[in-house]
Amino acid sequence: MLFAQASCLLALTAVVAAAPFEKVEKRWGGWGGGWGGNGRPWWSPSAASSYLEFGKRYPGSNTAAPTCDLSQVTLPTASTPLPAPAAGLSLSHVAIGRGTQNYTCDLANATATPVAIGAVATLFNVSCVAADSPDLLQKLPSIALDLPVPSTANEDSAAYQDMSGHHFFTDSSTPFFDMDTSLHSYGTGAFKKTNTSAAPAGAPLGQYGVGNGSVAWLKLDAKSSDGQIFQEVYRTLTAGGNPGNYCTGMPAAFEVQYAAAYFLFEKP
Incomplete structure (x- = not known):
């Protein structure tokens, strides 16, 4: 489980950093790897694949973004709790x-x-x-x-x-x-x-x-x-x-x- 979560974290950094790689064959799987701001590689195709399976359930290139059941998601708890969302939202x-x-x-x-x-x-x-x-x-x-x-x-x-x-x-x-x-x-x-x-x-x-x-x-x-x-x-x-x-x-x-x-x- 720890390895899978680490792979997911590494793969998400590819999204957030958004380095200028080219899409090859299919999204994520065709990429040959990326480079972090310190000049060292920080993700791999295997990590990206793990991320696909674990969190995104992305249906493929050139399609709509994934939808997930957010009904059970809870807000993180603040030091001084923030008011709850309004009823009906x-x-x-x-x-x-x-x-x-x-x-x-x-x-x-x-x-x-x-x-x-x-x-x-x-x-x-x-x-x-x-x-x-x-x-x-x-x-x-x-x-x-x-x-x-x-x-x-x-x-x-x-x-x-x-x-x-x-x-x-x-x-x-x-x-x-x-x-x-x-x-x-x-x-x-x-x-x-x-x-x-x-x-x-x-x-x-x-x-x-x-x-x-x-x-x-x-x-x-x-x-x-x-x-x-x-x-x-x-x-x-x-x-x-x-x-x-x-x-x-x-x-x-x-x-x-x-x-x-x-x-x-x-x-x-």
């Missing part, structure tokens, strides 16, 4: 987000602290992992954090077949999820932060174990329920992203690497 999607939290500093103020101005992340579908192996899901954000930020230049590659979409901010207080891509149409939506909980003790300090800790877990509610599929989003299992408490020595604008698991709820 159902979990419809789970994604790993990998990107940056973005901040500014007032350099004219000697006592200024970093101000959050949003985030940018690429989202990858891990719904079946959440359904089949919640213990495995717990590990994925910290693994994703130590991989390169996905490049938009490679979004036509086979690795991006599992891309759910993108997360960004339309202004400093409006997180937006654009999950309509050339391959999938899951929906879009604008949200507002309604609840927050500090990341648990032991959450990753930052990329490669260096940093100021992990950003808070959040509950987001739709700004408008009219014409929007997703109604609530939970940001959980955060890894990195915290800027620290001081602006001393920082530039006027900067990014901090982060990853997280996002749980998206919709009306039935």
Whole structure:
């Protein structure tokens, strides 16, 4: 079991890192291996095959994304529990987000602290992992954090077949999820932060174990329920992203690497 889970973890890194490999013969199975950011190979076709069998149940290239029974999936428990999803909503999607939290500093103020101005992340579908192996899901954000930020230049590659979409901010207080891509149409939506909980003790300090800790877990509610599929989003299992408490020595604008698991709820 431990070997199978390790294989799954290695294979998922191929998706999150989205290195620019070419699709050969069939998805995953035809690839000859990949290379991590440190120049060493970090997955193999056998690992990818194990991932297929274990979590994704992917039906093949050029088809719809897999669907899994999410009715028994439970949200990770925050340090201070976040409110439960509203009555009548159902979990419809789970994604790993990998990107940056973005901040500014007032350099004219000697006592200024970093101000959050949003985030940018690429989202990858891990719904079946959440359904089949919640213990495995717990590990994925910290693994994703130590991989390169996905490049938009490679979004036509086979690795991006599992891309759910993108997360960004339309202004400093409006997180937006654009999950309509050339391959999938899951929906879009604008949200507002309604609840927050500090990341648990032991959450990753930052990329490669260096940093100021992990950003808070959040509950987001739709700004408008009219014409929007997703109604609530939970940001959980955060890894990195915290800027620290001081602006001393920082530039006027900067990014901090982060990853997280996002749980998206919709009306039935």
